Amino acid sequence: MTDRRRLRSLWTIAFMNGVIPVRRQPLYLLNTIASPLSFLFFIALASRGTLLRPAIAGGMVLTMISIGTSLQADLTHFKQDMKFQDLVVASPVEAPIYVAGLALSEFLYSIPGLSVFVALWVATGPPPGILDALTVGFTLLLVWAFSSALGFTLATYFEDIRETFVFGPLVSLGLTVLPPVYYPATFIPAAYRPLAFLSPATYAADLLHRAFRLGASEPLFGPPLLAAPLDWLALIGITAGLFLLAAKKARWREP
């Protein structure tokens, strides 16, 4: 397959799964924003507005993590219920193109939700600079990438769509609700703070909090000046690791 055909294939998959269904049922878009906005609402309300900005950053991260859980559900549904993946495996479409196409379709669903959070970010604080915008953009891109790789890997092991109903919320809980994504890491007692850094979303949120000029957590080691580079390093490393895991462990042709 030439690169041109690969791109055509990728966009067709994204269009089929991400544009056509939304044209037919625009309410799908509300689904992607419901959970992130609910958390934002309660945290902002309970903190009397003091945590509004960290929660906006959290909403962005949760929206992107939701892409991974949606991808995991779609992949499982297409594989187990529709046998669509079998049809794709036995075709010129390669595994990375199929997954990237579906991941892009999930991203398309998330655009309205992300737009709301970006609008809130801009409206509730000082105007963001180009560097801040780039930081937010690249961070969210990495979250999209690692959550998609994780979703693909998990989906290849599921044999029933109901398993995704169990694991999806668990992944969201472990990656975004418990770690300091909607709130600053400094809220966690120092002794337990290293646990928060087990979640890749913590690094992403930390970077977003900096771009939002909220101040951010102290690094686990090294001087404070190194905190942001270490966040980038960890996020990129985890993303690359999850991609390697997906490439090595995910099952395209069954054993």
Place this chain on the structure above:
Amino acid sequence: MADAIRAERLGKTYPHSKDAALVGIDLRIPAGSVYGLIGRNGAGKTTFVRIASTQLMPSEGEIWVLGHDAVAEPRSVRARIAVIPQESRPLYFLTIDELVFHHLRMRGMERAEARRRTDQVLGQMGLADRADTLVSRLSGGLRRRAMVAMIFASDAELLFLDEPTTGLDPLARREVWAAIQRAREGGRTVLLTTHYLDEAEALSSRLALIERGRVIVEGTPADIRGRVKYPFRVTLPASLSQSELTSYGEVSGVAGGWLVFAREEAARELTRLALGRNLAVAMAPISLEDIFLQLVGRPLTEGESAGEEVA
């Protein structure tokens, strides 16, 4: 004629299973032909299709598809094949037209060519007047036809159709048959698995009968007929006793009477006997179903309700 598929000593045992799904399969499927794989549920047909179409790894043996080693060079194979997986369903949020058109685009086809092929196949399959109907609003039979249209519209040289007409009404089956014949006339190879033996016989230039993961018999329909002991069937009423019939051939009880498999002369003699006694009698060449019964010792449909197909 070159082989589209060549399997040698092909075997498959699924992980976590003690029993082999395929054992020592040797098959050559000529290019440009329609080849029928027949057998009961769980016999191993789908396992063979999944291995040949690079969805599943074999446990042993070798398989070449369109000149490529399907195990070592799956990408070279995948570029030239298309599959309707067993029990597959079309994406329900698309219309029939979108389903076919985007399937072609997903395979990398240019827009204009995809449009032309979509319009053509929808016309050929009698789906043009429903092109804009959502798949979710179609009956099961129409959904299956939409899947078939999707695969036939592709530019694949080798088509794997795993029970493509299951659930179709007779008219829709004929439309799928016509599409298969057009594919063959166009020089494509079709590997067809089916429970419908009339379908296999009508469409296939060669057949393989699989039972418990092994090929029981292989050849042209005429070859296969020639290999059974009794090429004729005679059905007779229950008023005749079994002991009267056993000298003519192989007797088995059926609803309302007897079924006797016999050689031609014995079958004619038995028919004359029944007519002489004014009894209803029917004599005919055996069907593939009968061949299956004679070779395997039980009917093709036995055990179907158990849904024992493992993959």
